[in-house]
Structures are given as structure tokens and as C-alpha cells.
Amino acid sequence: MRLTDADRTRVAAAVAEAERDTAGEIVTVVARRSDAYxxxxxxxxxxxxxxxxxxxxxxxxxxxxxxxxxxxxxxxxxxxxxxxxxxxxxxxxxxxxxxxxxxxxxxxxxLTPGSTAGRRVHARALTLFRASAEARTRDATGVLLYLSLDEHRAEIIADAAIHSRVTPDVWGAAMAALIAATRDGRPGDGMAEAVRQIGLVLAEHFPPRTDDTNELPDRLIEL
Structure with missing residues (x-):
């Protein structure tokens, strides 16, 4: 399962589109795997x-x-x-x-237990969130969307301001779209749709400011 140039362009465009309607910032990261096990x-x-x-x-x-x-x-x-x-x-x-x-x-x-893979994916996502999104925006409105391809698992981790208003279950539609597309061999489509769903949530709680700037990169980060 590989990401194409078209996938990268599609995800970056989805991030830019989603961020037009919100003060939130979305960081997308795709890794081949979260651990060697x-x-x-x-x-x-x-x-x-x-x-x-x-x-x-x-x-x-x-x-x-x-x-x-x-x-x-x-x-x-x-x-x-x-x-x-x-x-x-x-x-x-x-x-x-x-x-x-x-x-x-x-x-x-x-042969890796699902619970083990889940813990490793979450730990990697948390590390990446702290390095790429946490407290890196003016109002603490960064969100990390992380996909680990080999494990077919994903994580959405939100910054403090978002976490205080949005419960984790709100991201269910984004997660479902991402995992379903990844299992079908379409990770690019899944990432783009997940970004769109995240953007809808952010737009509801964090409308764009008049002086809004793009604080985090829109491009897809691959590890």
C-alpha cells in the first residue's frame, strides 16, 4: 500500500479547504508502521x-x-x-x-496482538503530536491526524482548546472513513475524507478569525 503524488496533493488540498472555515489547524502524518515489534x-x-x-x-x-x-x-x-x-x-x-x-x-x-499494536500506534501518535502540533498555534487549536499503514490504525489527537470542547467520540466519522478506505487500499482518499470530517467539527466550534493565518503546514508528512 503506497501513497501516490495524487494522494499527497489531494490530502494537502483537503487540509487547505478545511482550514478555510475554521481557526483550527490540521496536521496530517502517515507512517509505514509505528513500531518494529x-x-x-x-x-x-x-x-x-x-x-x-x-x-x-x-x-x-x-x-x-x-x-x-x-x-x-x-x-x-x-x-x-x-x-x-x-x-x-x-x-x-x-x-x-x-x-x-x-x-x-x-x-x-x-502475530502481534491487537492491543499491543493499538498501544504502540497511540504512543507514536502522541509523540508526533507533541512534536508537530501541541501548543504550536496561537489559541491551542491544532489537531493531528495520524495513520499507521501496516497496523491499519489511526489516531486523532487534539490540542488543549479543542479537547476541552470536543469529546473523543465526535471524531468517530473521520476515523471510520479513514480506516475503511485504508483497508480498501485507498489511504489517500481516507485521509482526505477524514480531514474534511475534522474540518466540519472544527468549523462548528472554532470559526475563522479575521486575522487568521496558516500556522501549521498543510502538506502530508510521511515517515
Missing amino acids: HDVALHWAVLAMLLVLALLALMPGVAVWLHGLVADPWDGAPAPGGLFTVALLLLAATFLIVRVILAYRPLRMA
Whole structure:
């Protein structure tokens, strides 16, 4: 899923159009993803190790059989140290195999819990809001629209003056339009429509001033 030059132009034009009817300022940001989720791969690798250990506890004969593949059969029953060595090698091999498999990003993303992805997207959006929009307008009327493509998740974060008048559920139409279009492979259309919906909310609560100026960039920021 990629943004085209036409998408970038469409979003910038939507921001300019929305801001004509309000003193609010809209910042749009699109990121490929909000996190690499390498820690998720580590968690799955550790879980796989624990499952292997549980299987060895349930079926100790497997460890004995594996020990017999490399030990002298005339030595009799394997010593505990030999069995522990087999278990250690199995655990290490399991960890490495799972970790290598989950180096494939699409699989790692698919195995990332939705709650984890949601928290990471929100944290990234909050960081970007603080850097690009928070308290950067005269009347604290900045809004960040953030889309994380790989997670198919978005965030709308508003500055203090807006947050004091507008409850989070008011952004529902903008979020629904953005997520639906992104899932259809049309992130540019979704961003433009979300900007339009945000503009309607801002125009209702923050009409344009006579001395209004464009305080934040209209262009789409890509990370």
C-alpha cells in the first residue's frame, strides 16, 4: 500500500479547504508502521521454548531417544546431565528457529496482538503530536491526524482548546472513513475524507478569525 503524488496533493488540498472555515489547524502524518515489534518476536520465541520444555516434561522418552541418537548405546541409561544437555540444545534451537522465522515482518505483524499494536500506534501518535502540533498555534487549536499503514490504525489527537470542547467520540466519522478506505487500499482518499470530517467539527466550534493565518503546514508528512 503506497501513497501516490495524487494522494499527497489531494490530502494537502483537503487540509487547505478545511482550514478555510475554521481557526483550527490540521496536521496530517502517515507512517509505514509505528513500531518494529521485535519484542513480540522475542516473546513468541520464549513461549515456544516453554512449550518444548512442557512437551519434554510430558514425554521424557523423547529426550532419552534423542540422547540415544548421539550417545554410545552400550553406555546404558543416559545420565541426568546428558538429558539436560539434550533439553538445553532443543530449547536453544527452538528459540533460534522461531526468532529467524519471525524476522519476516508480515508474519511478525500478523502475530502481534491487537492491543499491543493499538498501544504502540497511540504512543507514536502522541509523540508526533507533541512534536508537530501541541501548543504550536496561537489559541491551542491544532489537531493531528495520524495513520499507521501496516497496523491499519489511526489516531486523532487534539490540542488543549479543542479537547476541552470536543469529546473523543465526535471524531468517530473521520476515523471510520479513514480506516475503511485504508483497508480498501485507498489511504489517500481516507485521509482526505477524514480531514474534511475534522474540518466540519472544527468549523462548528472554532470559526475563522479575521486575522487568521496558516500556522501549521498543510502538506502530508510521511515517515
